[in-house]
Amino acid sequence: MKHKTLKNLIIALILIFLYLPIIILVLYSFNTSKMNVLFEGFTLDWYKNLFNNRTLLEAFTNTFIIAITSTITSTVLGTIGAIGLYKYNFKFKSFINLLLYIPIVIPEIVLGISLLSVYTLTKLELGMFTLILSHISFSIPFVIVSVRSTFSKSLDTYEEAAKDLGADDIKTFFKITLPQIMPGVISGATLAFTLSLDDVVISYFTAGPGSNTLPLQIYSMIKTGISPDVNALTTLMLLVTMIILFSLTFIQGRKIVGEKK
Amino acid sequence: MKNKVLKRIVLFPIIAYALLLILLPLVYILFLSFCQNDSYGGMIYHFTLSNYLSIFDITYIGILLKSSLIGLVTTFLCICISYPFALVLRERSKNVQNLMTKLIMIPFLTNSLIRTYGWIVLLRKNGVINSALIGTGLIHEPLGLMYNNLGIIIGMTYTLLPFMMLPVCSATFKIDNNLIEAAKDLGAKPLSIFKNIIIPETLPGVFNGSLMVFMPAIGYFFISDILGGGKAMIIGNLIKNQFLTARNWPFGAAISMFLLIITFLLIYIYRKLGGKLDDLGGM
Amino acid sequence: MKKILIILCFLLFITGCTSNKHYNGVVNVLNWSSYIPDEVISSFEKEYNIKVNYGTYSSNEELLAKVTSSKEGTYDVVFPSDYMVELMIEKGIIQPLDKTKLSNYHNINPIFLNQEYDKNNNYSLPFLSTIVVIAYNKDNIKDNIEGYNDLLNEKYKNNIVVLDDQRIVIGLSLMALGYDMNETDINKLQEAENWLKNLKNNTKAYDSDSPKTFFITDEVDLGIMWSAEAILAQEKNNNIEIVYPKEGHAISMDNYTILKGTKNKDNAYLFIDYLMRDDVSQKIIDEYPYISPNKNISNSIDLNDIFNNGYYVKNIGESIKNYDKLWANIK
Numbered sequence: 118m119k120h121k122t123l124k125n126l127i128i129a130l131i132l133i134f135l136y137l138p139i140i141i142l143v144l145y146s147f148n149t150s151k152m153n154v155l156f157e158g159f160t161l162d163w164y165k166n167l168f169n170n171r172t173l174l175e176a177f178t179n180t181f182i183i184a185i186t187s188t189i190t191s192t193v194l195g196t197i198g199a200i201g202l203y204k205y206n207f208k209f210k211s212f213i214n215l216l217l218y219i220p221i222v223i224p225e226i227v228l229g230i231s232l233l234s235v236y237t238l239t240k241l242e243l244g245m246f247t248l249i250l251s252h253i254s255f256s257i258p259f260v261i262v263s264v265r266s267t268f269s270k271s272l273d274t275y276e277e278a279a280k281d282l283g284a285d286d287i288k289t290f291f292k293i294t295l296p297q298i299m300p301g302v303i304s305g306a307t308l309a310f311t312l313s314l315d316d317v318v319i320s321y322f323t324a325g326p327g328s329n330t331l332p333l334q335i336y337s338m339i340k341t342g343i344s345p346d347v348n349a350l351t352t353l354m355l356l357v358t359m360i361i362l363f364s365l366t367f368i369q370g371r372k373i374v375g376e377k378k
Numbered sequence: 379m380k381n382k383v384l385k386r387i388v389l390f391p392i393i394a395y396a397l398l399l400i401l402l403p404l405v406y407i408l409f410l411s412f413c414q415n416d417s418y419g420g421m422i423y424h425f426t427l428s429n430y431l432s433i434f435d436i437t438y439i440g441i442l443l444k445s446s447l448i449g450l451v452t453t454f455l456c457i458c459i460s461y462p463f464a465l466v467l468r469e470r471s472k473n474v475q476n477l478m479t480k481l482i483m484i485p486f487l488t489n490s491l492i493r494t495y496g497w498i499v500l501l502r503k504n505g506v507i508n509s510a511l512i513g514t515g516l517i518h519e520p521l522g523l524m525y526n527n528l529g530i531i532i533g534m535t536y537t538l539l540p541f542m543m544l545p546v547c548s549a550t551f552k553i554d555n556n557l558i559e560a561a562k563d564l565g566a567k568p569l570s571i572f573k574n575i576i577i578p579e580t581l582p583g584v585f586n587g588s589l590m591v592f593m594p595a596i597g598y599f600f601i602s603d604i605l606g607g608g609k610a611m612i613i614g615n616l617i618k619n620q621f622l623t624a625r626n627w628p629f630g631a632a633i634s635m636f637l638l639i640i641t642f643l644l645i646y647i648y649r650k651l652g653g654k655l656d657d658l659g660g661m
Numbered sequence: 662m663k664k665i666l667i668i669l670c671f672l673l674f675i676t677g678c679t680s681n682k683h684y685n686g687v688v689n690v691l692n693w694s695s696y697i698p699d700e701v702i703s704s705f706e707k708e709y710n711i712k713v714n715y716g717t718y719s720s721n722e723e724l725l726a727k728v729t730s731s732k733e734g735t736y737d738v739v740f741p742s743d744y745m746v747e748l749m750i751e752k753g754i755i756q757p758l759d760k761t762k763l764s765n766y767h768n769i770n771p772i773f774l775n776q777e778y779d780k781n782n783n784y785s786l787p788f789l790s791t792i793v794v795i796a797y798n799k800d801n802i803k804d805n806i807e808g809y810n811d812l813l814n815e816k817y818k819n820n821i822v823v824l825d826d827q828r829i830v831i832g833l834s835l836m837a838l839g840y841d842m843n844e845t846d847i848n849k850l851q852e853a854e855n856w857l858k859n860l861k862n863n864t865k866a867y868d869s870d871s872p873k874t875f876f877i878t879d880e881v882d883l884g885i886m887w888s889a890e891a892i893l894a895q896e897k898n899n900n901i902e903i904v905y906p907k908e909g910h911a912i913s914m915d916n917y918t919i920l921k922g923t924k925n926k927d928n929a930y931l932f933i934d935y936l937m938r939d940d941v942s943q944k945i946i947d948e949y950p951y952i953s954p955n956k957n958i959s960n961s962i963d964l965n966d967i968f969n970n971g972y973y974v975k976n977i978g979e980s981i982k983n984y985d986k987l988w989a990n991i992k
Binding site: 221233266 | 388392393396397400402403406407463478482487490493499500600617627631634638645655
């Protein structure tokens with residue numbers, strides 16, 4: 118019995134460690150004081166303020182435009198790439214494969230500065246375009262890795278069967294391959310989306326005029342003191358994330374139950 | 379014939395991407411690292427090894443050691459937190475395990491800077507933790523929890539924890555229950571089970587997590603800026619300074635290359651230990 | 662997949678809705694962080710119907726890196742300090758200013774003009790100025806603080822916030838030792854390094870962006886900081902005392918400049934002229950109490966105090982590498 122209490126305590130402590138800063142963040146979004154120092158009273162003003170804070174909204178918009186464009190592009194390219202690398206052999210294939218792991222493992226700062234130097238070299242104008250390009254370039258490998266994890270022998274067999282039955286490549290891809298690898302595609306896309314939404318280091322080096330993102334905006338505010346409307350915005354985003362995450366689990370759960378029946 | 383066209387269409391984008399956005403930037407950085415700089419931040423294209431030699435200056439070696447130490451402590455703490463969590467959860471039902479994995483993911487999906495800022499509120503001199511401790515009479519003087527290495531380590535551990543927890547959990551959950559039951563029946567003590575079954579089975583997972591924790595930990599300049607009070611320079615700050623303050627791009631490039639070599643070495647060890655490259659990106 | 666696509670489309674739709682305004686033109690501005698209130702920018706946008714893309718930096722070197730690493734014409738108006746103006750003129754990054762396009766040019770107090778870094782103000786005009794001061798909390802510090810050397814007292818362990826600015830902090834350590842602020846002699850720099858190591862023992866944090874926060878949250882009792890930050894801290898807590906260090910202080914003058922290759926020249930002039938207006942200058946000073954060169958505005962610091970015993974950071978060529986190593990050594 119005592120053993121069980123101890124075990125629950127461990128879990129509880131770890132969850133507290135993980136959630137403490139988040140509780141603080143949510144709490145202070147309702148604080149009347151502008152400085153995040155003492156809790157002085159309850160208010161909803163920051164949530165109203167939020168919709169008048171032009172800089173913050175612009176950063177929010179940019180962040181989502183970048184995240185969505187780079188997620189879609191990197192998911193499509195990554196999925197096609199993973200399939201290509203799985204199916205075809207060519208010279209230097211193992212070299213290309215190795216290259217694709219680099220963005221996953223090298224420190225972001227190295228990727229950030231190396232991309233920046235290339236943009237400088239090629240005289241690309243820093244801005245939304247370079248940011249999106251950078252985000253695509255660090256997302257693709259994650260998509261490839263998670264799509265690749267869904268390849269299996271049975272997939273090959275199904276595909277061959279489909280082709281024997283007269284389906285062309287395109288039809289086989291959409292009817293057989295894609296549904297099979299879908300879990301990998303989805304988790305790759307989710308990963309790409311979250312990484313893009315939260316990226317500070319690479320964006321810090323590759324942003325230009327008019328491409329301020331939420332993480333960059335917060336970074337520039339963090340030392341001066343973050344105004345509570347940022348807390349309010351993050352609280353709202355947190356809420357949306359939780360809803361999406363749990364409803365996905367719910368849908369998945371129902372599917373599993375449905376299949377069992 | 380048609381197959382060849384398809385192969386080209388399928389392979390072209392990914393190869394173009396690998397060459398243009400991964401290889402080209404790195405080759406260019408490699409090239410820069412052999413250039414000289416002028417004092418105005420310009421580059422002179424004249425071959426030199428001096429940038430690499432400067433890394434071995436006592437000043438910069440000190441920074442390398444200090445950030446490696448911070449990285450190692452962070453990694454160690456992440457392991458210490460992940461194991462008990464995974465071991466306790468292993469005994470629970472699939473549903474609880476799924477729920478808990480979701481619960482670990484949620485903080486991870488919130489902006490990391492704002493969570494770091496949350497730590498400022500918690501850790502500062504008259505912050506939440508110190509006030510609580512003084513209020514309960516446990517301490518009389520506020521503790522120095524941030525603006526030092528402790529603050530950096532707390533921040534790093536917090537931010538990078540999921541990278542360790544997820545691989546350790548998935549490796550632990552996969553261990554065959556019968557194996558442990560059998561060991562118990564044979565009279566093995568919990569410690570010996572841990573040493574002889576759990577550690578070997580989870581080692582690749584732990585090393586995977588360590589790699590994903592250690593590498594960012596030496597590069598995340600914003601955490602040492604915010605929670606360390608700018609007093610400790612880690613490799614990330616050093617590189618950032620070369621590019622943005624000292625105007626010495628070639629030197630910054632040389633340190634980046636150095637870091638890259640360390641990364642490759644670690645990956646080499648990881649593969650020797652039986653780790654799969656594909657596991658690194660799967661979170 | 663469909664569901665995710667639907668969610669993504671929905672998000673794209675929302676984000677699309679929020680950015681639907683049309684402007685007649687843009688101006689791309691890079692400025693120091695916490696320098697111009699948001700409100701000033703948005704009223705410019707409303708008045709002239711020109712969109713301002715506003716970015717920030719926290720050191721002159723970061724500004725230089727951002728400008729030189731992006732294509733010519735990416736940014737229009739930037740605000741380099743004294744020595745950086747000189748360097749940017751030398752490197753041919755900024756273009757001469759046409760003062761006839763600035764109707765509010767006559768608002769500038771002449772004592773701010775013709776400074777050593779740009780003798781006839783051909784390329785730059787002063788925007789705001791600041792000096793480095795020592796601030797301390799009288800409540801907790803009873804000693805007499807007059808200069809930098811007083812901060813080395815062992816009593817003040819972990820009790821000082823220091824600017825996170827390589828050139829200025831090394832410069833003031835040199836002044837504390839009685840040398841020139843821009844000294845490049847290796848031996849003297851070694852002495853400065855030792856001096857700074859002693860100061861580090863007392864330093865709680867290095868921060869350039871908002872040292873006042875450390876005073877407001879009671880984290881420290883002493884600080885070496887920009888005058889404006891000290892004044893803001895004083896507004897929150899009137900026990901904070903401001904000292905002009907007797908060994909001399911660093912002046913920093915930030916200037917309006919227009920970059921070569923700008924695509925929005927007219928908008929750039931409009932923006933600068935707007936910031937020179939009396940009411941706008943006043944609004945800026947109200948929020949960030951730096952020293953305004955606008956002669957119609959009363960400053961919180963006596964102008965004689967600024968230039969008396971005040972020194973500029975200068976370009977030191979190759980010696981910057983020694984400075985950089987010294988700084989890495991301290992940290």
